Amino acid sequence: MPKEKKLVEAITSMEVDFAQWYTDVVKKAELIDYSSVKGCMIIKPDGYAIWENIQTELDRRFKETGVENVYMPMFIPESLLNKEKDHVEGFAPEVAWVTHGGLNPLQERLCVRPTSETLFCDFYKNDIQSYRDLPKVYNQWCSVVRWEKETRPFLRSREFLWQEGHTAHATAEEAEERTIQMLNVYADFCEQELAIPVVRGKKTDKEKFAGAEATYTIEALMHDGKALQSGTSHNFGDGFARAFGIQYTDKDNKLQFVHQTSWGMTTRLIGAIIMVHGDDSGLSLPPRIAPTQAMIIPIQQHKEGVLEKTMELKELLAAEGVRVKVDDSEKSPGWKFAEQEMRGIPIRIEIGPKDIEAGQCIMVRRDTREKIAASLEEAAKSAKELLAKIQQDMFMRAKKHRDEHIYDAHNYEEFTEIIRTKPGFIRAMWCGEQACEDRIKEDFAATARCMPFHDKEEIASVCVCCGKPAHKLVYWGKAY
Amino acid sequence: MPKEKKLVEAITSMEVDFAQWYTDVVKKAELIDYSSVKGCMIIKPDGYAIWENIQTELDRRFKETGVENVYMPMFIPESLLNKEKDHVEGFAPEVAWVTHGGLNPLQERLCVRPTSETLFCDFYKNDIQSYRDLPKVYNQWCSVVRWEKETRPFLRSREFLWQEGHTAHATAEEAEERTIQMLNVYADFCEQELAIPVVRGKKTDKEKFAGAEATYTIEALMHDGKALQSGTSHNFGDGFARAFGIQYTDKDNKLQFVHQTSWGMTTRLIGAIIMVHGDDSGLSLPPRIAPTQAMIIPIQQHKEGVLEKTMELKELLAAEGVRVKVDDSEKSPGWKFAEQEMRGIPIRIEIGPKDIEAGQCIMVRRDTREKIAASLEEAAKSAKELLAKIQQDMFMRAKKHRDEHIYDAHNYEEFTEIIRTKPGFIRAMWCGEQACEDRIKEDFAATARCMPFHDKEEIASVCVCCGKPAHKLVYWGKAY
Numbered sequence: 001m002p003k004e005k006k007l008v009e010a011i012t013s014m015e016v017d018f019a020q021w022y023t024d025v026v027k028k029a030e031l032i033d034y035s036s037v038k039g040c041m042i043i044k045p046d047g048y049a050i051w052e053n054i055q056t057e058l059d060r061r062f063k064e065t066g067v068e069n070v071y072m073p074m075f076i077p078e079s080l081l082n083k084e085k086d087h088v089e090g091f092a093p094e095v096a097w098v099t100h101g102g103l104n105p106l107q108e109r110l111c112v113r114p115t116s117e118t119l120f121c122d123f124y125k126n127d128i129q130s131y132r133d134l135p136k137v138y139n140q141w142c143s144v145v146r147w148e149k150e151t152r153p154f155l156r157s158r159e160f161l162w163q164e165g166h167t168a169h170a171t172a173e174e175a176e177e178r179t180i181q182m183l184n185v186y187a188d189f190c191e192q193e194l195a196i197p198v199v200r201g202k203k204t205d206k207e208k209f210a211g212a213e214a215t216y217t218i219e220a221l222m223h224d225g226k227a228l229q230s231g232t233s234h235n236f237g238d239g240f241a242r243a244f245g246i247q248y249t250d251k252d253n254k255l256q257f258v259h260q261t262s263w264g265m266t267t268r269l270i271g272a273i274i275m276v277h278g279d280d281s282g283l284s285l286p287p288r289i290a291p292t293q294a295m296i297i298p299i300q301q302h303k304e305g306v307l308e309k310t311m312e313l314k315e316l317l318a319a320e321g322v323r324v325k326v327d328d329s330e331k332s333p334g335w336k337f338a339e340q341e342m343r344g345i346p347i348r349i350e351i352g353p354k355d356i357e358a359g360q361c362i363m364v365r366r367d368t369r370e371k372i373a374a375s376l377e378e379a380a381k382s383a384k385e386l387l388a389k390i391q392q393d394m395f396m397r398a399k400k401h402r403d404e405h406i407y408d409a410h411n412y413e414e415f416t417e418i419i420r421t422k423p424g425f426i427r428a429m430w431c432g433e434q435a436c437e438d439r440i441k442e443d444f445a446a447t448a449r450c451m452p453f454h455d456k457e458e459i460a461s462v463c464v465c466c467g468k469p470a471h472k473l474v475y476w477g478k479a480y
Numbered sequence: 481m482p483k484e485k486k487l488v489e490a491i492t493s494m495e496v497d498f499a500q501w502y503t504d505v506v507k508k509a510e511l512i513d514y515s516s517v518k519g520c521m522i523i524k525p526d527g528y529a530i531w532e533n534i535q536t537e538l539d540r541r542f543k544e545t546g547v548e549n550v551y552m553p554m555f556i557p558e559s560l561l562n563k564e565k566d567h568v569e570g571f572a573p574e575v576a577w578v579t580h581g582g583l584n585p586l587q588e589r590l591c592v593r594p595t596s597e598t599l600f601c602d603f604y605k606n607d608i609q610s611y612r613d614l615p616k617v618y619n620q621w622c623s624v625v626r627w628e629k630e631t632r633p634f635l636r637s638r639e640f641l642w643q644e645g646h647t648a649h650a651t652a653e654e655a656e657e658r659t660i661q662m663l664n665v666y667a668d669f670c671e672q673e674l675a676i677p678v679v680r681g682k683k684t685d686k687e688k689f690a691g692a693e694a695t696y697t698i699e700a701l702m703h704d705g706k707a708l709q710s711g712t713s714h715n716f717g718d719g720f721a722r723a724f725g726i727q728y729t730d731k732d733n734k735l736q737f738v739h740q741t742s743w744g745m746t747t748r749l750i751g752a753i754i755m756v757h758g759d760d761s762g763l764s765l766p767p768r769i770a771p772t773q774a775m776i777i778p779i780q781q782h783k784e785g786v787l788e789k790t791m792e793l794k795e796l797l798a799a800e801g802v803r804v805k806v807d808d809s810e811k812s813p814g815w816k817f818a819e820q821e822m823r824g825i826p827i828r829i830e831i832g833p834k835d836i837e838a839g840q841c842i843m844v845r846r847d848t849r850e851k852i853a854a855s856l857e858e859a860a861k862s863a864k865e866l867l868a869k870i871q872q873d874m875f876m877r878a879k880k881h882r883d884e885h886i887y888d889a890h891n892y893e894e895f896t897e898i899i900r901t902k903p904g905f906i907r908a909m910w911c912g913e914q915a916c917e918d919r920i921k922e923d924f925a926a927t928a929r930c931m932p933f934h935d936k937e938e939i940a941s942v943c944v945c946c947g948k949p950a951h952k953l954v955y956w957g958k959a960y
Contacts, residue, residue, distance in 0.1 A: 036560055036602050037590065040553035045618070048549050069528050073520035074554075074592075074623055074639055075576075080516055096555075097580040098592065101627035101638075102573050110517065112554075112578065112592070122516050138525070142623070143554060147581035158581075159554055 011342075013280050018224040025274055026153045029283040029343050039151040039158035043267070046343060049291035050270055051161060055141060057193050057289075058163065058265065061185050062139055067165060070138045072119040075110035080118045084243040087117060090210020094147045096158075112145040117211065117236075117262055120166035121244035128258060130249050131170055137178070139165040154271035155228075155480050162266035168246065168258040172237065175259035179235040182263040183216045186231035194269065195286040195395040196220050196276050197402050198230060199425070199475055201450030206437050209262075213237035219449045219475065221402040222275035225423020227449050227477040230272055233263035271480070276398050277367075283344030284366050286394050287387040293323040294383055295340045296361075299333055299352030309356050313349070313379055320380035322387070341366060346390050347383060367394055406475075410460045411467075415476075419444045425477045427455075429470040431463035439465055440476065449475045491822075493760050498704040505754055506633045509763040509823050519631040519638035523747070526823060529771035530750055531641060535621060537673050537769075538643065538745065541665050542619055547645060550618045552599040555590035560598045564723040567597060570690020574627045576638075592625040597691065597716075597742055600646035601724035608738060610729050611650055617658070619645040634751035635708075635960050642746035648726065648738040652717065655739035659715040662743040663696045666711035674749065675766040675875035676700050676756050677882050678710060679905070679955055681930030686917050689742075693717035699929045699955065701882040702755035705903020707929050707957040710752055713743035751960070756878050757847075763824030764846050766874050767867040773803040774863055775820045776841075779813055779832030789836050793829070793859055800860035802867070821846060826870050827863060847874055886955075890940045891947075895956075899924045905957050907935075909950040911943035919945055920956065929955045 011028060014021040026032055031047030043051065059069075075098060082088045095111040113119065124136060141163045151157045165182060169175040183200060190196045198218035208215035212234040220230045241247070241257040250256050277284040287293050294317060298310040310326055317324040327336045333350075340348050344366060351361040361379060363372045367390055374382035405424025409415035418426050430436060430448065437448055451472055463470035491508060494501040506512055511527030523531065539549075555578060562568045575591040593599065604616060621643045631637045645662060649655040663680060670676045678698035688695035692714040700710045721727070721737040730736050757764040767773050774797060778790040790806055797804040807816045813830075820828050824846060831841040841859055843852045847870055854862035885904025889895035898906050910916060910928065917928055931954055943950035 033603065033607065035553050035599070036557055037553040037555045040555060042553070042599075042603055043551040045548035045550055048551055051551075052549065068525035069532065070525055071523040071528055071531075071623075071641065073515050073517040073522070074625070075517045075520060077516055094582050096578045096582075096590075098576045099579045100577040102575065110576075119515070119522075123513065123522055127513065143551075145554070161551065 025282050032153045041153050041157050053289050067137050067139045071140050072116050074113050077108050084211050087211035096145050114146045121240050124168050124246045125244050128248050134170045136168040154268050160267050162264050165263045167261045172259050175261050179233045179261045183233040187218050193288045197399040199452050201452040204448045206434050209234045217450050225405050227479040228272050231265040236260040282342035285344040287346045287391045290346050292325050292345050294347040295345045296326045296349040297336045303353050316380050322383050408459050415464050425475045428464035429460045430472045430474045431468045431470040436465035446476050446478050449477050505762050512633045521633050521637050533769045547617050547619045551620055552596050554593050557588050564691050567691035576625050594626045601720050604648050604726045605724050608728050614650045616648040634748050640747050642744050645743045647741045652739050655741050659713045659741045663713040667698050673768045677879040679932050681932040684928045686914050689714045697930050705885050707959040708752050711745045716740040762822035765824040767826045767871045770826050772805050772825050774827040775825045776806045776829040777816045783833050796860050802863050888939050895944050905955045908944035909940045910952045910954040911948045911950040916945035926956050926958050929957050
């Protein structure tokens, strides 16, 4: 069966070349295609459907916390971008500039938004007058542009899709509370929907967002042991408010500056799903986020009654809310199996003449390949239970893998040994000096991923780098 | 009560100055705000929530017809835009050009998409090989940019939100069928969801889309008698396919060009809702598209039991799927009434101590101000029935207004008389020569809105303009 093997053969094994494996999956699972615009990708139907599910579920969780959606212009006048010093220094080197409108040069050039803090500030400056106007808890879904030199589908592209929340509050406490609240929404979303365990923590000053007082992050570990920053939440304090003059009259009729936050998640989450759950057969999607949860593949479909029973089964599952499709194309079953596995559909259901005779069908898990016979009558119930079990198992498996790839380093020798031989997170103490971060980055191309919230153990009393007294535990790693 | 009148006083009457009335409503109903980016608007929560409802319902209808969503880059290289001659001539004068990425000039400048035919063609060229790959029925939700000189919120802005469908088919017949199918989806959506009656028809060659073989349109009539093009669907034939080389192998193994369509609807629909249904008290939203369908306003809310009963009522309605809110702020009821009317919320529900005693509440229709007493027990049922009735009545009222503003002109004298005195559509015969269209545009700033599908009556035998034999009935009008 040369034709049937083609689909699978074309994928590089992840053990041989993880980067090539990733590119192969992204293309073969038909998530993206390259475009004539260097560094920009085309998100194809199967890729976009995952993003739609991410949007729907995240948006629902946002709105439960009182978020309202808005839409800001995609352009930022240069003078506006320049208003906050740290922010412009962070972004100006990597923005795309519009210099002409139609046939005429613009009086002031406009950048295509790399992020919209400046636009929201410019808006809030006029929209917020009194304490009664607070808080503002706005979000927008849009695309942004950052002129990256090296690009990779989903992980780093010149244009990407995201949501960006921007809030304004009366007090510093309220802003900090919202910052942490949104980070927790992100973490819960990743763990419950994407089956991706994350470490929640705070960024070092070196790694924080341009213009932020504090940046919080969730960090996930990919199958190859590299970290992926999967969502960030920033507390700006009143820095932007002072730069833009966003003031309100409080209850005592005094002028006060607002306190602001922003938080974002992007299409890079799709990259995380691929690199956490995928295998050498292709993509493997957590059921809750999978556009198609079950693919029914009839066996000997031209035999009498097989297609009828297949369609009955489909209706049964669909009626119970399972996202189900039938592949009754003229391809061979083997080809269809390979395709369903490549596309990461969580359950394959096989049904042939013998199954029908026995009143059953065969459910095959994408994640483990385990085959389970299920009675046709109870098929919907079985499928739903199996989807829930797969979701849970995928999370536990990813968590086990993550936990097995966290190593402790008590001194620079240990750190060196680990980072050279064991991909994963390294837990090590840090004195707080940027010089030590710089040295580790220089020596190993590794960065401080975060100072974790829930893991404050002091595994040593001195900095892993300089040996001075240290009380901060840091997760270090190489990152995408 | 000076404070309470302020909200209403600030609106210009639509009879005095329709354009100013429109701007007042857009601002006072808090749909948009102006931004520091000339010609670009900020869509505020109440405006964006209407767009979200439009998106959800349109997207559902699209998917029922087999549409799949994708995402294309927002940039188009100049050489790609130049590939189809008519298309580039139509769009190049009004695009925004990116010339720098970061600190470096680009080798080739990129325009920000004004529409994405060229990107889809470039993609289809590689993605389509065989008849098995057809049809492709893709759509994307995104923002586009056209560097307009004169801008108005929702109606004409330099950036706007829209959906653009782009399909490829094996045959000319199939492409034509899809073009008409989507126009009908648009028309049904406008009439059923937005309560806006539309005329379906074909554009003249002068008015068709740059690069299209045929453009179909739905035209709505605003309250001031001006037309608004509310959605268009284009059949490209194989013109783009020839320009881009999009070919497939048919069942007989012969190379064929694909046939393509595109179709779009935009945030200008929100402008249509305002100008069809609004009045001197502000916005008036059709219930099916209203983010909030009922606003409960407690009367004497500090009296014992009023707020409790108000919240009970809210839960009752929400449980039955009514999108309901309570305004229990410290503003006076009069102020709240004016605000609810300005925001166009279809039903106001008043509930005070006397109502509670009588076991009832008062429902007030936004469209007619009619007051209806409803028993508290049956309130959810009453609200749902009332919402359905309002939706129906709003459509019938808009249709009556539209129908009363359609006039027949049999010769140029009649045409002149009508267009100078009676705002609306003018039905008149046309010979098919562009010279006549040009003359009418020159003399009256009016255009051929469409040649209607369902109204083929020949009201005269000669062209209204030149007097030569004519068989084409045209709806003429001044348009936004």
